[in-house]
Amino acid sequence: MSRNVLTVEDLKVTIHGQPVVDGVGFHVAEGEILSVVGESGCGKSMTAFAVMGLLPAVARLESGSIRLGDVDLTTLAEKKRRKLRGDDIAMIFQEPVASLNPLMKVGRQIEESLIVHRNLDSAETRRVAIAMLEEVGIPEPALRFEQYPFELSGGMCQRAMIAMALICRPKLLIADEPTTALDVTIQAQILELMKRLRDTTGTTILLITHDMGVVADMADRVAVMYAGRIIEEAPVDAIFTRQEHPYARLLLSTIPRLDGTPKTVLPTIEGTVPDIGEWPAGCRFNPRCPLADRQCVERHPPLAPRADAGAAACWHSDKVGAML
Numbered sequence: 001m002s003r004n005v006l007t008v009e010d011l012k013v014t015i016h017g018q019p020v021v022d023g024v025g026f027h028v029a030e031g032e033i034l035s036v037v038g039e040s041g042c043g044k045s046m047t048a049f050a051v052m053g054l055l056p057a058v059a060r061l062e063s064g065s066i067r068l069g070d071v072d073l074t075t076l077a078e079k080k081r082r083k084l085r086g087d088d089i090a091m092i093f094q095e096p097v098a099s100l101n102p103l104m105k106v107g108r109q110i111e112e113s114l115i116v117h118r119n120l121d122s123a124e125t126r127r128v129a130i131a132m133l134e135e136v137g138i139p140e141p142a143l144r145f146e147q148y149p150f151e152l153s154g155g156m157c158q159r160a161m162i163a164m165a166l167i168c169r170p171k172l173l174i175a176d177e178p179t180t181a182l183d184v185t186i187q188a189q190i191l192e193l194m195k196r197l198r199d200t201t202g203t204t205i206l207l208i209t210h211d212m213g214v215v216a217d218m219a220d221r222v223a224v225m226y227a228g229r230i231i232e233e234a235p236v237d238a239i240f241t242r243q244e245h246p247y248a249r250l251l252l253s254t255i256p257r258l259d260g261t262p263k264t265v266l267p268t269i270e271g272t273v274p275d276i277g278e279w280p281a282g283c284r285f286n287p288r289c290p291l292a293d294r295q296c297v298e299r300h301p302p303l304a305p306r307a308d309a310g311a312a313a314c315w316h317s318d319k320v321g322a323m324l
């Protein structure tokens with residue numbers, strides 16, 4: 001079995017004292033793509049920021065361990081952690097424009113990681129950076145290299161940021177909704193590039209998305225989050241074939257048809273994700289769950305092994321198959 005590049009255990013993050021990530025644990029093996037899915041507000045980005053050591057000022061890491069290989073990142077000095085960022089670990093952010101420096105030329109921003117982490121001369125640094133811009137589908141890369149972010153479209157800024165993340169061929173890539181702002185052709189190109197990176201350099205990828213088509217196409221394993229927790233986790237084929245948590249059942253049944261047959265009306269999940277501080281007692285999905293009963297309101301279900309592989313947290317997992 002290949003070794004785990006990333007191991008997260010019992011991660012807890014709060015904002016103003018309210019939990020937003022509440023006991024999350026998962027691992028990603030070398031060269032594996034783990035997809036984290038769930039509606040907006042479930043704590044996916046906060047989990048990613050915690051792994052990067054880039055939580056926003058309002059958020060606090062309360063407890064848990066985050067290991068890159070054997071190194072515990074939570075106890076690592078900031079200077080050492082900074083050294084890992086951009087080289088061993090890189091992140092593609094959900095908000096591309098906010099993560100580019102408006103005052104610095106695009107090319108210089110792509111080069112920065114190379115300058116910090118690689119010992120190349122300036123001509124070689126420039127050559128590698130321009131090649132990277134080309135690889136992420138930016139036309140006229142030498143011209144774009146000399147421009148400022150405001151001179152690029154939103155989609156192009158997204159691609160420039162992806163180039164920044166990939167330039168040092170990181171061991172672990174965290175991609176938070178990486179292709180949301182991109183049209184389908186460029187999206188396919190970026191996803192292909194990420195796969196190629198995995199295949200050629202063995203990059204391990206944590207891919208956050210709510211596009212189930214992307215999950216089906218990219219992921220080896222899937223973790224479904226709801227209200228700050230992982231509520232089901234399994235290899236991709238297993239979880240698309242059979243879900244043991246009603247939320248995963250509803251979410252994964254919204255996968256678009258890839259065979260070209262006309263779309264039928266997709267089942268929707270009634271209600272919304274509860275705000276932080278308003279999570280219900282018992283199972284947090286109970287106000288929206290068609291299978292909820294008294295036990296669900298009173299007691300929180302633990303993550304328990306699924307019948308085949310993986311784990312799910314539902315008192316009535318045996319009834320989920322007959323739900324839809």
Ligand SMILES: Nc1ncnc2c1ncn2[C@@H]1O[C@H](COP(=O)(O)OP(=O)(O)O)[C@@H](O)[C@H]1O
Pocket residue numbers: 015020038039040041042043044045046047056058275276
């Ligand atoms: N800067 C912030 N200030 C206050 N609350 C925040 C901030 N960022 C995120 N949150 C809250 O934290 C929770 C988890 O957010 P997030 O991790 O971004 O969810 P996801 O990525 O799954 O959509 C949400 O309830 C969100 O409203």
Ligand code: SF4
Pocket residue numbers: 245246247283284285286287289290291292293296301313314315316317
């Ligand atoms: S524990 Fe109960 S409320 Fe929660 S998902 Fe399962 S059936 Fe629904």
Ligand SMILES: [Mg+2]
Pocket residue numbers: 044045046094176
């Ligand atoms: Mg997010």
